[in-house]
Amino acid sequence: CVRAQAGVLAKHYDVYIPDLLYFGGSTSPSTDRSPGFQAECLVAALGKLGVERCTVVGFSYGGMVAFKMAEAHPGLVRSLVVSGSVVAMTDSISETTLERIGVKSSAELLLPDSVKGLKALLSIAAHRKLWFPERLHRDYLQVMFTNRKERAELLEGLVVSNKDATVPVLPQKILLLWGHNDNIFNIELAKTMKEQLGEETMLQSIDKAGHLVHLERPCVYNRRLLEFLAYVSAEASKE
Template sequence: MGNIFAIYKPILHGLMKLAGVRPQTLEIEPGTVMNFWVPTETNSKKSKPAVVFLHGFAEDGIMTWQFQVLSLARYYAVYVPDLIFFGGSITDKPHRSPEFQAECVAKGLRKLGVERCTLVGLSYGGMVGFKMAELYPDLVAAFVVTCSVMALNESVSDAGLGRIGFSRWSDYLLPGSVKGVRNIFEIAAYKFPHLPDWVYRHYLEAMFDNRREREELLEALVISDEDFTVANYPQRVYLLWGANDKIFDIESASNLNKQLGNNASVYHIEKAGHLVQLERPFVYNSQLKKFLASLSEDVHQD
């Protein structure tokens, strides 16, 4: 039997094309290439509001956001990049910080003609998104944050690792065994179904390329408490959270909401964990659409 994820990916990609997005490879700069899923119809790029989805650490962009793309592509110009060292995105540069990822995504969006967008970021993608919102306020109009933090400073990192019983993020996110892959999903999900070991083995074989570079990404992610400062974000920020997230729990969402001040609001989705967009896609998509619609109302009122 072939690897089920190797079989599923081309099926998923075909489904995404039917939904109205297609893959496009961009040279961000010499030595740095990113894969983006972009709107198939070029005229829709300007007529529809742009929404950019930033994935987490366990999967590439389209695997992470498949249900959201299917739900939104008809009404919005949807862009889904693979962050550097995920999917087809690579660099020969030594940079590994979220800031570098943010710069690459922003440059890619500019090349695609995106002048203004709403970001939707999950976990690692949320941290990249915060950097984008800070560095490119002219590009980022609003931001939906799911199960993430402004930055992974040491105290936040230690608390998160303590909740899931690991000492290093790479031990959790870059497993080398079937048991390790099972741990990822049992921790990240509210209630993960029982699956046979061969499913996890196929996932292990298919999803963890660029291991050394990804470990470097994780090392660059954690910063000292002294180096962390709360930036001033002019954007509206919507915290859309799995109420049962163990990695960044409800208290993390509450702390982030306080850090962001009056521009932020929070919504908890019950019976969902860190992978809320996959566990409860209908509820997630409904709340996401409400927020996106409210942005259009704000524009009309202005």
């Protein structure tokens, strides 16, 4: 959830937007780089804030953390909205994705160290061509790609072997809200994941949007998100 969503959501809901570890000012003395550890840190923070039930909205890496939160804490997580993510980054998904994109590693794509690399990432992540002045690209590199060592370790900690990967049984209502033209985690992967997650999972795709669906089509994304949240709230009232 980013600024394009925060203002809209805050009109109707209490909104908490955390910095995941190493994605902002948050760090940890722990050497655990797994999404599960990130999830437990978020759960602890929500507990300190007095949050007893919530909907978790996660994009990309945040979606993987959201799935871990839902699996480990069904009493806390009422429902999920996930975009451009997977339940688990298996060997096969990782290899297939990297081969399709044409890069050797996730770090090569997701941790660019030059304007050229950043432009390549944005061209893959967005359906429409994005243009920014060179100065903004340089500023973006300095601001958004800090803690490079730790974030590279986070990427390494994502991948699990196919034999160890399982799809959890999640009781929550789940909305997979996807960019129809996502080049990183394509719509076919989302369809497979919907079938694996079961009857409580819905899949909605947004045309003319890629991996950065919430930025490319914020109005459509926000409308779909608010509709789902209203539906979840209505169902909770019935219960």
